[in-house]
Amino acid sequence: MSDAASRRITQRDIARLAGVSQTTVSLVLNNRPGDETRIPRETRDRVLSVIRETGYVADPVARRLADRHNRILGVFTYEPVFPSATADFYHPFLVGIEECAERLGCDLLLLTSVPVIDGRRRIYHEANRLRLADGCVLLGRSLDRDELARLVSENFPFVSVGRRDDAGGPVPYVGTAYGPAVRALVERARALGHTRLAYLGHGEGAESLADRMVGFREGAGDLPVRHVRPTAGGPAEWLDALEGVTVVFAEEYADAVALVDEAFGRGLSVPADLSIVTLGDPTRPARTDIDFTGFRIPRREMGRQAIQVLTRLLEGGPLVQRLLPCELVVGSTLSGPAA
Incomplete structure (x- = not known):
């Protein structure tokens, strides 16, 4: 029991140790009228014994919900x-x-x-x-x-x-909190000397996209920025639209991967020629070995x-x-x- 006691004991642990289902453990714990006829006394005693040995205490929120x-x-x-x-x-x-x-x-x-x-x-x-x-x-x-x-x-x-x-x-x-995270990344880019910034993505529609754009514009302040929307033209068209930009903030991780591949194909270096920052985790498949600067969503x-x-x-x-x-x-x- 010492290993189980080193962390919070759950009903699943009790069920495993007693050799019963989690539903049975729940019925024993709740002890509602009529439940005693549904569970053999031997089974009930075994569950209660495990509860005593492990020192299990029911989560108070769970008990109130059960009521x-x-x-x-x-x-x-x-x-x-x-x-x-x-x-x-x-x-x-x-x-x-x-x-x-x-x-x-x-x-x-x-x-x-x-x-x-x-x-x-x-x-x-x-x-x-x-x-x-x-x-x-x-x-x-x-x-x-x-x-x-x-x-x-x-x-x-x-x-x-x-x-x-x-x-x-x-x-x-x-x-x-997308806004503060994006703003912090933009401010970091500015601190490194970047003044020609671009945002690759929609920046509107879903709240998560709109919040990213708000953070980007707050971080950019009074700097002129370029907004490149993903189009059917793909990464080749995006890179053309980013000419002169030194750092791009990619709304979609997969778009950042595609943009890097296009940049490499043209003989450009990342980040020496173009810095690329990702604004979240992949929402669609994107295979790469590159360790992108950006943030992770909790x-x-x-x-x-x-x-x-x-x-x-x-x-x-x-x-x-x-x-x-x-x-x-x-x-x-x-x-x-x-x-």
Whole structure:
């Protein structure tokens, strides 16, 4: 038991040590009227013995949830995540969600019955089973504002992973502080002597993109900047549009990889001839050995905290809008401009 005691004991640990299911452990812990007839006395005694030996203490949030809810938390993804080109991007979010749900003794309901049409799902669809869950975590690059407004108006408990603008009222979320992270990178480039800056990306639409652009413009201050939008012309066209620029901030990691390949193909050196900074983790496949300067998104922690915020909502707690800091990566693709 000493190894298990070195960290927080979970219901899954108790179930494994007692040789029973996690549901059985939950029933023993909750001790509701009638449950004693569903579990043999020998099994109940074995579970209680393991609980005593490990010193397990039920999470107080989990106990309060058990008193009033069925402890099923929904997870709705606007884009498919199993399997898809974005699976690697979404995986850390899901890991964090699962870890926190397990600690609280909650089950997760992945809402997949709604068909994917044009790469998107809709919450309100005839096949949706949203109401089977006590509340729901929403995942997606951009969420449907009408559906968010309906969730808000119906007072259905939910939390968005990612900052969202108001939709008929405040939207609870755990997001990323993109603006400060981008601003810090731009300020670092300026400190190295860069004065000819460019932004490669849309910089609008989804809140995460708009927030990046805000940070970029704040960091650039009164410097003239160039905005190059990804087009069908691809990296060759982008690089042409970046002529004269000494540092480019790429909204999409994969676009940065493509731009580096194009630069190398023209005999340019990165960062000696052109510095390239990435503004987040890959959202689509991008193979490279380059250690980009940029930042990482705290995806796993966002998933964990989304569950925490949701359970507090279910307890009657306040609506929370929380932004987590990014982890800056020094990398090797940003240096001072060529003389």
